[in-house]
Amino acid sequence: MPSIVLSTIIVLLIFWVFFSSFVTVQQGTIAITTIFGKYSRIMRPGLNFKIPIIEKVFKRISIQNRSVELEFQAITIDQANVYFKAMLLYAVWNQEEETIKSVAFKFMDERSFMQALIRTIEGSIRGFVATKRQSEVLGLRREITENVKEQIDKTLEGWGYHLLDLQMNDITFDDAIMKSMAQVVASNNLKAAAENEGQALLITKTKAAEADGNAIKIAAEAERQAAQLRGQGVALFREEVAKGMTMAAKEMQQANLDTSVILFSMWTEAIKHFAENGRGNVIFLDGSSEGMDHTMQQMMGLNKLMEPQKK
Template identity: 90%
Template sequence: MSIAYIVIGVIILFILLSSFVTVQQGTIGVTTIFGKYNRILFPGLNFKIPLVEKVFKRISIQNRSVELEFQAITVDQANVYFKAMLLYSVWNQDEETIKNVAFKFVDERSFMQALVRTIEGSIRGFVATKRQSEVLGLRRDITEHVKEQIDQTLEAWGFHLQDLQMNDITFDDAIMKSMAQVVASNNLKAAAENEGQALLITKTKAAEADGNAIKIAAEAERQAAQLRGMGVALFREEVAKGMTMAAKEMQQANLDTSVILFSMWTEAIKHFAENSKGNVIFLDGSSEGMDHTMQQMMAMNKLMEKKN
């Protein structure tokens, strides 16, 4: 009799223990009764009908990632190799969403296969309309195209595509080498153009500097010539004033003014002899020549007297 009580007690204890189930944080439990969907269980300790209600599946609502590697062919028959990282998660925690996630696919493997093949097919269809020279510059467009194509499909499955990153896009070795040569030649062309522009700028600046130097030198020479002319004019003016004063003094003393002219003529010859670079001075030493020179100087003196 005691053994029967023990057995009954064990059964009751087992039933009580099986009436409670723990759901971990980040997951949601799905229960069934006789194989039919019943309800969802949220994280924490939950009560379930013992022996009848079973936990069919525990679904993670955390973000999940998967790496993809596949090949596509462009419209000009170039092989493109992709390496991508896919980030996805359950769309939300609504009951209908959780039901789709739990019952759309037989198991997790089937879902992953469908997801990967859908994304690969979308990318291959997009790449098939582009040339190989365009693919590298369309990384962002490819990602946007995939999101537009499969968002509705994933939503019907209860999932949401959060991000798709194209980590690497490569071609066959021959294409990669030819692309590298094109880039190198373009870089050389750009460098040559930049060097030519720099040389042109340097030459232009040098020509401008030379032109400015010539202008400055010409302006300086003009000012110097003007100053020299002013100096000569002042000198002549002072000489004329001195000659006039000397002539007036000699006239008041009843002396011949031609003596002044003769003195100036001899002083001029002395100046030529002292400051010229030559060794010989040619002068007309005849009495006629002397008389002619004196007449010219006296005539000049009279002209200056009239002006004064």
């Protein structure tokens, strides 16, 4: 009976030694082994063999990207409190043995590493902000990020890590400063709106004045052309009347008739035209024989003045 129990124990021990000789390492992870507390080697993802009993897995290190959110405070050179919210993205520098050894043995545990990382970033940002004024900080978001990346990347490299990205998600100040900044922005917006409104009003008035000026010019040009055309019409009318009178006078002379009959006919036609086309206007004419004789003499004098032109 004791021999059976002993045999069972031996078989179980053999199975335990056999199965404990294999280690599975997950994808994206590297295992560190030690022998009697001293670094031995690294194991890649997959099934790995290790020396039973004496070789142990000391730590499993993820080589995937890691992220951490940071919140901290800094003070500017003019004693204004600035509150930062940032996101840090980092990863193991590479998968070489020396890099993995640095990651595994530089810090006692993951908590100590994170504490050192966060404090280093905070110190870098606080040192940069301490040389700037409150009014400059918001405009220096990119410069702050680049400065921190340059300093932290060198530090992380010594720890076996690499800084992939650092983003300043939010930069705020105390409530009193935020209100004063909002007031400044609002006043600047009002000033810009007033300037734009003034420029728009000036442009509108300028365009209206230009339009009025152009309208006046167009109206004046039209009036000038109309007056010119009216003058040309009157001149043509007079020319045609003179031609008609000349032809009538020649015909009457050839018929041995007195040319004054033409003037008398024009006189009667004019009176008839006034009567037919008058629109309520009253025209006083001297209808006496003396008045007609006086008018006829004037018209005959006009006819004599035109005779040299006929010749």
